[in-house]
Amino acid sequence: MLSGVPDPEPHLQDRPGRVASTPAPGSGTRICAGRAAARPSAGRVGLRLPGGLCLAVALVIGGGLGAGCAGDPSAASAPPPAGTSPHHGAAAPATVGKTLLVAPSVEFDLPGPVRPATFPGPDGVEASWVVAENQLPGTTAWTIPPGTDPNGIAGFADRNYAQVGDQVNLYVSTASPTFQVVAYRMGWYHGTGARQVWVSGPVTGVTQPACPLTPGVNMVSCDNWGVSLSVPISRAFVQGDYLLKLIGTGGQQSYVPLTVVDPASTATYLVINRTFVEEAWNTYGGYSFYQGEGPCPPGSGTYPVCNRARVVSLDRPYSSGNGASDFLSNEFPLIQFCEAHGLNVTYTTDVALDADPAAALHHAAILSLGHDEAWSYNERAAVQLAQDQGANIAFFGAAAVLRHVRMQASPLGPDREEVDYRDAAADPLAAGQPDQVTGNTWSSPPTDWSEVPFVGELYSGYLNGPHTAPFVVYDASAWIYAGTGLHDGDSLPDVVESDVDHLASTSPADVQVLAHSPIPASSIYTNQGMWAGFSYSDMTYYTDPRSGSGVIDTGTVNWINAMRPCPGTTTGCPAPLIQKMTGNLLRLFGQGPAGDRVPSRANWQTVRPIGS
16 A cells, blocks of 8 residues: 555445445446436436436446456466466465466366456556566567658558457558558567567558548548458457558558457556547648648638648548657557556457447546546546546546537548537537537537646646746655655656647546646747746646545646656666656556545645745
């Protein structure tokens, strides 16, 4: 347990306002979502969110200590030898007996001593299958050398996510006579970063036609490309994040990202990959939600720019990151940390949650990754409903839940086009569907649903160009700093970068400021105020007094990227301490509603300068 964190109290598990941890088999609970309803009584779930979204689901509350889940890989994989911990090299808890809890109220006979499917570890709830998976041989062959021509080969998949049994079609354009595809599951694997899962045979290369532009909405879509090959998602594709590496005969290399999901998982931690924001910023073909090509009409030099896209297509390659967008900086360091520590994780995407919102309801903690600013109504309603049931939410990047998007079908399938007019008056749905209308932000009318009471603080702006700022400790007595040796006023260099959040007048009343980091006016763009020549990035934590849910916002887009080890010559590298704090976070959030153990202590009144 964390220092100062009491043991869980069993009687709290079924208190009024909390779903029973072991529902009757096959029982269904009707969940109505909408804004401003009272907390439910015991055994019922209700949350009022805009639009009256109603979900009818059979709740499975899992992922707790000592519980696995039917359908997870742990149910089918052999456990490591009892009493050993291959990733720590130390003794681990073992069950000497013949029963192993693998789902609520379900037991299986097993021969001899075994390790529990899940068990507490120093950095969170661990799962035997994740430990075993990352002991498999890995490879560094997944990497693409610096300087590789990013235009030599490019492709995309017709699925953002897949599960075992699916076929994923790849659309690839290259001048190489032939190419092949290698599928890598991303993780720890003794520090190599990935394990090879599948490889194709030689595929004939084709230079695909130009991707047309849809005028009016400025959408570039490559749905006119032909299918190059199909990837069968067999049982070899263990749930997780994958990079499909395209390799041409002339050294051409690029990636196609794919998330393999397990819809039945009740893992402790749900990792949400951020396709919405990656596509929002994807300029393949010249257009994104933030920029476009060609002149704007006179007098239109306002933000957002007039030549931007109003709809972007998932049916095109990513223009950055060798086809992986910002996966390797804003997602992978945290994923590698979780896998290295054997944490009980499962993976999804925001597109998958938009299609199946109930998938958010089965986990102790939901992890929003770096630069997660674009959310759909279904995703937001689902995650806030999970919060209402006591799930903890970690926002690892600033500007979370800032932009409002929705999905629609393309010729290649459902949920392949992302809509964000960033102007409610121009959105065709403005006349009748206010909760789907894409104004510039969630706070824009007619939606009028500020993210601040949910996230805990306000998007404040962004650091210009190469500027960074140190992360400055504000409340060193807080649980997040346990074992770090940090004191009030200590700073970690270069952690604050890109988008930042800070306190707002509408932040929750019990919000606790964990870090308060000054940013010189010369380094930041902001329209949210300055104090004696400075703006601020804040790390905040609050707990919901009714559900017990804990919510933390790091206040900087750069948190996950700062987890990466620094070059050997770097002095004052923040990565070890950022990783330690991340472990403290995942440990607390994996134990159930954080407010039951460490309720937030309001200290925002003490922040100086006042209002900063």
